[in-house]
Amino acid sequence: MQYTTVYDLAAEGYEEWLWAYISAGFVVATLIVFLFFRSWKYRYGFLTITSILVAVTFGIPYWDYTHLKNKLEAPDCLKAEGRVSGHWEQEWRDRKADGKWQNYQYEGFKVDTVTFGYYIRGGGSAAGFQNNGDTKIPIRDGMQMRIHYYAEPVITDGTIKNRILKIEVVR
DSSP states (O other): OOEEEEEEHHHHOOOOHHHHHHHHHHHHHHHHHHHHOOOHHHHHHHHHHHHHHHIIIIIHHHHHHHHHHHHHHSTTOEEEEEEEEEEEEEEEEEEOTTSOEEEEEEEEEEETTEEEEEEEESSSOSSSOOSOSSSOOOOOTTOEEEEEEEEEEOTTTOOEEEEEEEEEEEO
């Protein structure tokens, strides 16, 4: 069968550059504080805040992306090949802790015996497939697909989440 690649994590590249630039701005601001403020209280307080901000907004997402990219390029990358079955989508609204409404959308399906699910909108990591890019892939039951994925253990409950790294379809 002739497959066409419709999503490839490595080809997409790291997408969270806005947060990288914001983090860089805080690093520059911290440098200025260290150069011009004599009070150690302000220096270390700002350094602590900047370190946490850079780790959360850039460090963790970039590590997640490079980790998944390395998994995709590894010779033992997991693959599922076959017809899509059990496709479903769900949309809902929920109130966040601050009282504002948040829209969520989740999609799931099975290829061969492997189950996949991901947030399209409202949650989840930015790295990996989310089907919310410029061109949404119309996934439907019966499609022939080959998916490269990483079976990531979920720390909180011990389950496995299959993160999609590359999708190929028969055209």
